[in-house]
Amino acid sequence: MKRVILANLAQETCSFAPTHHSLESFRRYYLLFDDEIIPQLRQERMEPAGIIAVAEAEGIELLPTVASYGGTGGPVTDEAYFYLRDQIVARVRRFAPRADGAVLALHGAMVGESVDDTEGDLIGQVRQALGPDKPIVVSLDMHAHITAEMIEGANAIVGYHTWPHEDIYETGMRAMRLLGRILRGEVQPVLAYRKLPMITPPETHRVSQKPMSEVMGRALAAEREPGVLAATIFATQPQLDVPNLGWSSVVVADGDRARAQAVADEIAEIAWRERRNFLHQRTPVAEALRRAREVESGPVVLADSSDGTAGGGEGDSTVLLEALLQSPVPGQTLLLIVDPEAVAACVEAGVRAEITLPVGGKIASQFYHPVTVTGRVKTISDGVFKMKVPTLPADRGRTAVLQVGELFIVLSEKPVYTWDEECYRSVGLFPREAKLVQVKSPGGFRPVYEPFAKEIIELDAPGPVDSELTRLPYRRVTRPLFPLDEM
Numbered sequence: 001m002k003r004v005i006l007a008n009l010a011q012e013t014c015s016f017a018p019t020h021h022s023l024e025s026f027r028r029y030y031l032l033f034d035d036e037i038i039p040q041l042r043q044e045r046m047e048p049a050g051i052i053a054v055a056e057a058e059g060i061e062l063l064p065t066v067a068s069y070g071g072t073g074g075p076v077t078d079e080a081y082f083y084l085r086d087q088i089v090a091r092v093r094r095f096a097p098r099a100d101g102a103v104l105a106l107h108g109a110m111v112g113e114s115v116d117d118t119e120g121d122l123i124g125q126v127r128q129a130l131g132p133d134k135p136i137v138v139s140l141d142m143h144a145h146i147t148a149e150m151i152e153g154a155n156a157i158v159g160y161h162t163w164p165h166e167d168i169y170e171t172g173m174r175a176m177r178l179l180g181r182i183l184r185g186e187v188q189p190v191l192a193y194r195k196l197p198m199i200t201p202p203e204t205h206r207v208s209q210k211p212m213s214e215v216m217g218r219a220l221a222a223e224r225e226p227g228v229l230a231a232t233i234f235a236t237q238p239q240l241d242v243p244n245l246g247w248s249s250v251v252v253a254d255g256d257r258a259r260a261q262a263v264a265d266e267i268a269e270i271a272w273r274e275r276r277n278f279l280h281q282r283t284p285v286a287e288a289l290r291r292a293r294e295v296e297s298g299p300v301v302l303a304d305s306s307d308g309t310a311g312g313g314e315g316d317s318t319v320l321l322e323a324l325l326q327s328p329v330p331g332q333t334l335l336l337i338v339d340p341e342a343v344a345a346c347v348e349a350g351v352r353a354e355i356t357l358p359v360g361g362k363i364a365s366q367f368y369h370p371v372t373v374t375g376r377v378k379t380i381s382d383g384v385f386k387m388k389v390p391t392l393p394a395d396r397g398r399t400a401v402l403q404v405g406e407l408f409i410v411l412s413e414k415p416v417y418t419w420d421e422e423c424y425r426s427v428g429l430f431p432r433e434a435k436l437v438q439v440k441s442p443g444g445f446r447p448v449y450e451p452f453a454k455e456i457i458e459l460d461a462p463g464p465v466d467s468e469l470t471r472l473p474y475r476r477v478t479r480p481l482f483p484l485d486e487m
């Protein structure tokens, strides 16, 4: 029986977020060790479950090490990154004599406090511990920032084919299937990549729409060609401030490096040719509220990606709250604001108490300011809930719902994804019945909200995850870089 080491470590960094991502932040979704991993992750539709399903079907024994999904946030603290890396590497070293290979489910855009390329570093350390001849297959998010170190350390890299990301589980399956074929001697993977000096707003990464459909379409077509084992376009998390940032195409071919390079070049050239079509305009907040007023009934979804908790934002923007207080929209409005101090004040005051307090704007304070409101504490809860898209346990710390007239503000201690309705339903609020619903995401919410939203409006607001990239204070990216420079 073949034996494969399994490790899973994923976090998406925003370099412009004011806080660092601690080990505690990795527990917001899951942080598991050894024998905890397979029973707990088997049912979640994430990469590990896909890996587990294929390994079991193919009779491959998994040797689980560490599994953590940290969501998004600022750069990972050295303490957290080195701890997690060393925990993984120690186990790889222990398993190495009896392991035939390793599968690593990573993200690709996790930047550390002092390590720019954590994934390249981790893959290199796993390679050292495992030995030079055993295959390592890596799965990454479509927003990975690919580096030479990742390509050097891995035998094969596969990535998501969708955005919004709906094939996370399937990507785990593809990684494990490919590793199975390598272990059985059916294929000999060779890797090639092509880096592009371009970053683009995530709003335009929807694979169902041009121009992304053309780029991804070529990658998918290549995967169906004989001799190509995997072909991926990595559109890259743009809010990273690291050298050599940019899109990449990565191709794994069977034994033919020139072929892998030719296909990688071809996919990259389509992306580069289309670069200007990836630029994107959102709607100013005042205009969005004007439009929302004109929509009969609801819900109207207001997507604030600049404070996006799906991209490393702190979730504490008060821009929409302030605009609504100045220029109300009739009907129930659901808002999300991260503010541990405000939560503590609500807990202190108690359910049904009326309080006046400043909310939000205290963490990403270079972009936002607190807004003082008077409201009634409607509920207080533990903030633990189960996301449905993807299925993921989430913990946003203590959570209070503060009612300010027709505004229902969900105040939480920590940020979480806002892709599905559970972030509201878990505290007794129902997006389908509201007039306005705020989400903090550039598009991951669309599969859930599109079927019932009357309208979806993307807000042009400031923040650390601003997708108007020319407004962000990049210092370390390699220039020239489109669209920061005319290219």
Ligand SMILES: [Zn+2]
Binding pocket: 141, 142, 143, 165
């Ligand atoms: Zn992504």
